[in-house]
Amino acid sequence: MSSALPYKISVLVFIENAAGEQLLMLRAKQPNLGVWTPIGGKLEMATGESPFECAVRETQEETGLVVTTEQLHLFAMIAEKAYQGHNHWLMFLFRCKLPIGALPPDMVEGTFAFFSRAAVDTLPIPETDKKALWPIFDQHKHGFVSLRADCSVAPIEIVVEQITAGQASNP
Template sequence: MAGRFAGTWRLRASERRLALHGRLARAPSSCFTAAVALPYKISTLLYCFNERDEVLLLERRKEPNRGLWSPCGGKLKMETGESPYTCACREAEEEIGLRILPTDLHLTGIVTEHGYEGQSHWLMFLFELTEKLAKLPPPHDEGRFSFFSRDALKGLALPQTDREQIWPLFWRHRGGFFAAHCHCHPDGRNDWKLEESTQPSTINHQPSGNARRTDH
């Protein structure tokens, strides 16, 4: 009897495994799709102003943020170990024809974005150029430039995260420093966390005199 019961149990266990296999075979493939790791990108943004304290923005021709106005800048050359300051100096010369030194820059903020547009994570260094621009830079492969007053930004097409928090944080901490993190959700919601905030008691934006314009 014990042998027959044992054989029956083995048979039923086998049947259960086959039934489970059938259910798994019919399950949607999405149940077994592993989460795809998004790339992590590092960039610098340059906040440049003219003598009227209007900010220079670029209407981008390329992704990310195609068709939107944002400060000029670009991605670090991570394969060469480029520093954020070196990247900002290189981008200033490449995009606006200005040769600058790291001492011409003030690091106003660091912003991280988790899952921006569902495509990548971003680490961004926000630099203000202390040298005032004398004229509008010529058009660039990345897009066209224009100067805007602070109030004019309200009517511009801006990236969502810029409009929500980055610009308000920049204005509030101009001359100081902040660090902020944004968790971008697939449904368009953004959860923000201010991680560090140092607001200046006095704001001094005197040009250092080290910047030199170069010809494109």
């Protein structure tokens, strides 16, 4: 039963360049070794770090881009049950409203590249990203959605728990 697995809390930050291309990292470590994902990381729970604080920290650590919480938009929360059979994850998804000026240098976590949104769908990306995260980004990046994904079954079961419409005119 998946309930005995540890629970981890993380953030993902969707960042674009001025041309509207998505910044993705080819992961060099687990989870998601060898696939492309937005940047992000785990909350420092021992310090009481909030998801917004974590998104600000991870953005600077992984890309060098310095942002404030006001330059981030929380557009989704997703609970993944039994991801890869190892952990449950509670993820907070942010859209960075500040474009990044240049490709960050490679790091121990992985290498970076920019991709058009259409090209993202052709890349090796995690199954949950393909089925849930990118469609959520496309539909709700200016609003908010909460959902859960049961990764312990095939196909993955995704349930939307709440949607708040946004205004597409937001930068």
